[in-house]
Amino acid sequence: MSDTGVPARRSAVYLLDEILDEGRLMSELLGAGVLDKLPVEDRARAARLALDTLRGLERADRILQKHLKKYPPSTVRNALRVGTIELCQGAAAHGVVNAMVELVSRHNRYSHLKGLTNAVLRKVAADGPETWNTLRVPRLPKWLRVPLVQAWGPEAMAAMEAVHFAGAPLDLTAKADASAVAAATGGIVLPSGSVRIKEAGQVSTMPGFEAGDWWVQDAAAALPVQVLAPQPGEKILDLCAAPGGKTMQLAARGAHVTAVDDSAGRMARVKDNLTRTGLKAQLIVQDARVTAGEYDAILLDAPCSATGTIRRHPDLPHAKDGSEFSALIELQEQFIDHAWSLLKPGGRMVFCTCSLLPDEGEVQVDEALLRHSDMQVDKAALDVPGVDAAWRTVEGGLRLRPDYWSGLGGMDGFYIACLRKAPA
Numbered sequence: 077m078s079d080t081g082v083p084a085r086r087s088a089v090y091l092l093d094e095i096l097d098e099g100r101l102m103s104e105l106l107g108a109g110v111l112d113k114l115p116v117e118d119r120a121r122a123a124r125l126a127l128d129t130l131r132g133l134e135r136a137d138r139i140l141q142k143h144l145k146k147y148p149p150s151t152v153r154n155a156l157r158v159g160t161i162e163l164c165q166g167a168a169a170h171g172v173v174n175a176m177v178e179l180v181s182r183h184n185r186y187s188h189l190k191g192l193t194n195a196v197l198r199k200v201a202a203d204g205p206e207t208w209n210t211l212r213v214p215r216l217p218k219w220l221r222v223p224l225v226q227a228w229g230p231e232a233m234a235a236m237e238a239v240h241f242a243g244a245p246l247d248l249t250a251k252a253d254a255s256a257v258a259a260a261t262g263g264i265v266l267p268s269g270s271v272r273i274k275e276a277g278q279v280s281t282m283p284g285f286e287a288g289d290w291w292v293q294d295a296a297a298a299l300p301v302q303v304l305a306p307q308p309g310e311k312i313l314d315l316c317a318a319p320g321g322k323t324m325q326l327a328a329r330g331a332h333v334t335a336v337d338d339s340a341g342r343m344a345r346v347k348d349n350l351t352r353t354g355l356k357a358q359l360i361v362q363d364a365r366v367t368a369g370e371y372d373a374i375l376l377d378a379p380c381s382a383t384g385t386i387r388r389h390p391d392l393p394h395a396k397d398g399s400e401f402s403a404l405i406e407l408q409e410q411f412i413d414h415a416w417s418l419l420k421p422g423g424r425m426v427f428c429t430c431s432l433l434p435d436e437g438e439v440q441v442d443e444a445l446l447r448h449s450d451m452q453v454d455k456a457a458l459d460v461p462g463v464d465a466a467w468r469t470v471e472g473g474l475r476l477r478p479d480y481w482s483g484l485g486g487m488d489g490f491y492i493a494c495l496r497k498a499p500a
């Protein structure tokens with residue numbers, strides 16, 4: 077990292093400007109290379125500062141509110157937010173204040189606000205850290221909170237917000253032996269067989285990464301393949317496959333996998349992942365709605381709101397406003413119907429989304445059952461290790477929420493159902 081910490085902090089402020097004002101996602105910004113010019117440590121620091129600021133945004137704003145008569149332009153406001161988060165996390169006051177004052181003073185439009193930056197952050201340094209823990213756990217923005225409270229109730233919502241605020245541990249899926257991966261990486265084996273690491277460093281330097289012994293995958297995201305229960309030699313279609321976590325799980329169990337995704341860029345990551353792990357699958361870049369063939373089993377991990385992944389992606393509720401969701405729900409319906417036409421009689425299809433919205437899970441399955449007289453929900457398929465009976469839903473699926481396993485560090489929100497086609 078640079079001595080002053082200014083370049084990393086400036087980049088964190090830039091990320092916040094783009095996320096909060098332009099509605100861009102962190103993944104999109106990192107994919108576009110906005111941090112690529114920074115040294116590696118500065119890149120990690122900038123991303124961490126931006127993510128921490130987004131998680132604690134409501135608290136930072138409450139602390140800053142006391143010291144601001146009116147809001148400064150958003151770049152300066154975001155610099156104050158980053159500074160507040162650092163101060164409340166216990167960083168040395170002089171380092172944070174000096175760096176933020178320097179950052180603002182070098183700004184070509186807002187250099188006149190360096191005095192305000194200095195004065196406000198000094199006040200935050202004096203009272204912010206002790207105020208921090210007296211403030212409520214940050215809430216989701218209303219556009220998302222309202223439908224989630226309606227779906228799961230206020231207590232569950234508060235529990236999910238507590239997990240979002242805490243952030244997420246690192247979960248790994250072992251190619252073969254979870255106990256060996258846990259021993260090598262200092263993790264624990266979760267009830268479902270994933271390996272969880274509380275304090276992870278840089279992933280690519282961890283033991284077993286180069287050898288391809290494991291890949292990063294949230295414990296909840298690893299469950300759909302367990303529910304599908306692939307058998308060696310089965311012909312399995314993995315629809316919407318990139319970046320390939322589930323493709324690798326299917327291939328590791330000896331299935332003949334055809335992986336389809338319409339993003340060439342994301343499919344390149346599937347290829348890299350397969351190469352690193354020494355696993356095989358046929359990769360096809362195409363729209364899932366034109367895929368052809370006949371398959372013993374299908375995994376449909378449909379594109380969705382990704383509202384189940386907020387503890388890892390705290391930018392999402394700030395960058396989005398829900399306006400894209402009805403188009404996604406419509407797309408999911410089309411994917412289900414087309415995928416169903418590719419399934420052999422007697423075959424099974426797992427439909428899943430990393431969403432907390434029933435419209436992208438429970439409701440999709442209810443409606444698919446009405447459209448397809450040869451479709452049934454296979455409830456027995458949910459009998460896999462680590463799955464709690466309380467997570468089962470009325471229509472026969474599995475509802476996973478971030479507040480489940482909260483003592484172990486939570487899990488991503490997911491919906492999973494196994495749909496069985498009538499025999500010929």
Ligand SMILES: C[S@@+](CC[C@H](N)C(=O)[O-])C[C@H]1O[C@@H](n2cnc3c(N)ncnc32)[C@H](O)[C@@H]1O
Nearest residue numbers: 316317318319320321322337338339363364377
């Ligand atoms: C939830 S992600 C899949 C995650 C993946 N199954 C895994 O486990 O790593 C959804 C994927 O759907 C893909 N997608 C979106 N629209 C698509 C379409 N029309 N046809 C095929 N893939 C599509 C996206 O590129 C994205 O990679």
